[in-house]
Amino acid sequence: MVQSVGTMALARVGKCCRSLVRDPFKVSFCGVLQPGWIEGCIGAKRHLLSEDVIKLQDFQQRKLAVAHLVTGSKGNYIQLFGQKLRRNELILRDELKLLLHLCQSADDMVIATDAIYRYHAENGNLVYGEFKFGPLFVRLCYELGLESLAAATLTDTNMRGFFNDATSFNITIDMLFTTGSYDKALEVLRTMRAQGIPFNKDTLTLAAGTCFKLNTAESYRICTSLIEEGQTKGQSIPRHAYCFAVALALRQNDIEKAQSLYSRIMSTDSRLCQNLKVMILAMSGAVTDAAAVLSAAMLPKSPSFVKKLEFSQEVVDSLRLRSEGGPHTETVEQIVTHLQRADQVTQQTLDGMLCHTPTGKRKPALVMEERKTSRRTLKSLQSTLLSE
Numbered sequence: 001m002v003q004s005v006g007t008m009a010l011a012r013v014g015k016c017c018r019s020l021v022r023d024p025f026k027v028s029f030c031g032v033l034q035p036g037w038i039e040g041c042i043g044a045k046r047h048l049l050s051e052d053v054i055k056l057q058d059f060q061q062r063k064l065a066v067a068h069l070v071t072g073s074k075g076n077y078i079q080l081f082g083q084k085l086r087r088n089e090l091i092l093r094d095e096l097k098l099l100l101h102l103c104q105s106a107d108d109m110v111i112a113t114d115a116i117y118r119y120h121a122e123n124g125n126l127v128y129g130e131f132k133f134g135p136l137f138v139r140l141c142y143e144l145g146l147e148s149l150a151a152a153t154l155t156d157t158n159m160r161g162f163f164n165d166a167t168s169f170n171i172t173i174d175m176l177f178t179t180g181s182y183d184k185a186l187e188v189l190r191t192m193r194a195q196g197i198p199f200n201k202d203t204l205t206l207a208a209g210t211c212f213k214l215n216t217a218e219s220y221r222i223c224t225s226l227i228e229e230g231q232t233k234g235q236s237i238p239r240h241a242y243c244f245a246v247a248l249a250l251r252q253n254d255i256e257k258a259q260s261l262y263s264r265i266m267s268t269d270s271r272l273c274q275n276l277k278v279m280i281l282a283m284s285g286a287v288t289d290a291a292a293v294l295s296a297a298m299l300p301k302s303p304s305f306v307k308k309l310e311f312s313q314e315v316v317d318s319l320r321l322r323s324e325g326g327p328h329t330e331t332v333e334q335i336v337t338h339l340q341r342a343d344q345v346t347q348q349t350l351d352g353m354l355c356h357t358p359t360g361k362r363k364p365a366l367v368m369e370e371r372k373t374s375r376r377t378l379k380s381l382q383s384t385l386l387s388e
Helices: 002-022 024-030 037-043 056-069 074-086 093-102 106-123 133-144 147-155 166-178 182-194 201-214 217-232 239-251 255-262 271-283 287-296 313-323 329-341 350-354
Strands: none
Touching (some): 074 093, 074 106, 106 133, 133 166, 166 182, 201 239, 217 239, 217 255, 239 255, 255 271, 271 350
16 A cells, blocks of 8 residues: 555656646645745745755645645555554665655654665665655755754764765755754764765855854864865865855964965955955954955945945954054044945844855746737737737
8 A cells, every 4th residue: 555655646746746836826725835834944044055955945845746646645654654664564765755755743754764774774785776865855854953863864874875965965064054053064074074975065165164153273174174175176166165264264363374265266246255355454454455445345426226335343343443543543434434324334244144045046037939920810920029
């Protein structure tokens, strides 16, 4: 019974998910999704990975599609799966996929965790094919707020080889970062390295962010080592990772290293980079240069729609402190006052600017296919208008 339900549901889920994407109003028939529910889930927490990587919406839509297809059988299916585990029966791939799509609570995850351990023990020497269970399990943990379970499972030596992709590790580190579990995040990062999983751009950003939050001599060493290793290998280092490394160097009072790291950033016109630049100049004693950066950002009588460069109050105060009692005190105060009146000084800290949720890639707008005949007259359209 378990196998038949799983096979039938998974055979149809792709078609149902595509239907949900085309017509989101159909999800109301599932009786699960309420208006704004998905948005609330992904917007409630601040994280370092974009939705393009986490793909929580896609995962939840797929879960809704599966739940819709097996309506009335979900509870029975999970209970039957628990019985199947107790009888030590063989677990098939499609059965496990369906189980992970039907989990809705921490209690369900107890059975799911036992299932993936059993499945890995039975199939550890086999190639699972193109499908990877790791990201599916981790996204489920993300949805249910079970970051500790995800971390414990990834770092368990008995599960080595099950999570053989960077995505599973990245999402887990992101979860731990969000909840402030930075030591655990570093442990997951070490496990990733020990298992030979290549670090990608997201990994470097998460690693640098975690090290920045820990702010210890050891985390500083790890951060700079990862950046330098990536550069040696010719790997493209994300600007966000560089910014974390620069900020950490400043926290460790290593101004020279901060300047060196900042010089490697290709484009420094962003708000975060400009704030870091002022902070570096201020801490290095280059008050005149720091004031010049602030002065260049002043936009006299600019239109309201023109984006103004903002500086953190924290950065401004740092410059004020270092110019106090010097020959440039009055100049700095005048520039800061002007920026404040122009609403170009924000209460957001450097930490807040660094630990932002990226927007991800913008989806391309749908291109209308040009019609050559009129819907009304069925005659050829001579006009350049695409619609009537």
